[in-house]
Amino acid sequence: MLRRPPRLKRAVSLALLGLACWWGGSFAIEVDDAKLQKLSASRYGAKGSKSVSNWLQLLRSPAPAADKDRLTLANDFWNRALLSGEDSFIWKQTDYWATPLESLGKGAGDCEDYVIGKYFTLLAMGVPANKLRFIYVRARIGGAASSSQVAHMVLGYYETPNAVPLVLDSLISTILPATQRRDLTPVFSFNADGVYVDGKAAAPVDRLSRWRDLLQRMEREGIRP
DSSP states (O other): OOBOHHHHHHHHHHHHHHSOOOOOSOOOOEEOHHHHHHHHHHHHHHHHHHHHHHHHHHHHSOOOSSHHHHHHHHHHHHHHHOEEOOHHHHTSSSSOOOOHHHHHHHTEEOHHHHHHHHHHHHHHTTOOGGGEEEEEEEEEESOTTTOEEEEEEEEEEOSSTTSOOEEEOSSOSSOEEGGGOTTEEEEEEEETTEEEETTEEEEOOOOOHHHHHHHHHHHHHTEEO
């Protein structure tokens, strides 16, 4: 998602007013490999099916013991698997949150789709949901003389609730603490516990329709929390 800052206000309003219901705490996900493979082949052909197969292979491999190694695996996989694009081009919609199957089948996604893929990959690897947050930011693009700010989303990993998060980003592959990402200005974040503005809980996330729709589509495809 590389959009101009005025649209970020709309994205914030959507997230605060109606994007989805969340699960709390730590959980893994159930994945129906056979159903996903069948759907990927029928919808997206051999190339899409291969991408889904590669993802399932990652999920079925023994996960590293350390969370940081899991972060690296998930971040690298999704940054390689997708080409960056806009929803208006990929899905012919203004704003669409794709399931991992859809993103891998198309081989493309916007910033939210990278984050969704990484999030569910890490859950499958055993990373607790309450250590992960979706973070809306303003990202500075370009050099000092010609830079501009765009609305963007990254995935944050918090070792503890008040820790400086590690940032998993589709713009760069290196995972860095947020304090080292001076090109990013956080706007708000959300996870299973609520919405956070300036690090403080601002509202419960219990009526987020966009997220609920995503989960329902994932369940129909064979992915269940």
